[in-house]
Amino acid sequence: MDCLVNSTKLSLTQLASQVKECTLCQLYKTRTNVVFGEGNSEAALMLIGEGPGEVEDQNGRPFVGPAGQKLDEVLASVGIMREEVYITNVVKCRPPGNREPLSEEMERCYPYLEAQIALINPQIILSLGNVSTRVLLDTNAGITMLRGQFKRWRGDIEIFPIFHPSYLLRYQSREKGSPKYLTWIDIQKVKERLDRNRKP
Ligand code: URA
Numbered sequence: 001m002d003c004l005v006n007s008t009k010l011s012l013t014q015l016a017s018q019v020k021e022c023t024l025c026q027l028y029k030t031r032t033n034v035v036f037g038e039g040n041s042e043a044a045l046m047l048i049g050e051g052p053g054e055v056e057d058q059n060g061r062p063f064v065g066p067a068g069q070k071l072d073e074v075l076a077s078v079g080i081m082r083e084e085v086y087i088t089n090v091v092k093c094r095p096p097g098n099r100e101p102l103s104e105e106m107e108r109c110y111p112y113l114e115a116q117i118a119l120i121n122p123q124i125i126l127s128l129g130n131v132s133t134r135v136l137l138d139t140n141a142g143i144t145m146l147r148g149q150f151k152r153w154r155g156d157i158e159i160f161p162i163f164h165p166s167y168l169l170r171y172q173s174r175e176k177g178s179p180k181y182l183t184w185i186d187i188q189k190v191k192e193r194l195d196r197n198r199k200p
């Protein structure tokens with residue numbers, strides 16, 4: 001049977017077991033593992049990337065390849081540990097050759113992401129790069145325009161777009177205005193907001 005997110009409230013673990021069996025789009029044919037997501041199920045900060053790459057497909061875990069190392073560095077620069085956050089992707093199976101997920105693939109997978117967001121109920125969602133930002137904010141605007149700003153999204157959740165860590169890997173410069181420099185500024189804003197939210 002196809003795995004649909006039904007109206008019953010599932011736990012993250014139950015949802016993950018459903019998604020593991022998913023055949024709703026063609027990506028199941030070429031995947032090694034479903035990459036559901038992982039981390040703190042009560043995280044104040046949730047990170048959403050595009051889709052698993054090769055290393056993630058092999059391991060069944062999000063952001064464990066080179067982009068993941070860069071992501072860990074960005075978080076660590078403001079003292080955020082990976083264990084504190086919840087990390088997932090728009091699509092849970094690797095698009096072959098690391099192409100962008102197709103609209104149909106993202107549409108089929110979206111209810112899983114919605115369910116994850118509802119269960120975790122984070123304060124802030126970091127949308128990593130163009131694909132997740134476009135999907136979540138339902139916009140065609142690019143990441144360069146949208147990054148570094150909080151956007152209120154459904155109730156109390158705020159979305160904060162930043163450059164995708166893979167993009168940072170392509171640009172070595174740390175000079176003022178470079179993608180790395182801007183991301184460093186952006187992640188500090190996120191840290192400040194989290195600290196402020198924590199205060200009574
Ligand atoms: N890129 C993504 O968007 N997600 C991953 O999990 C790995 C690389």
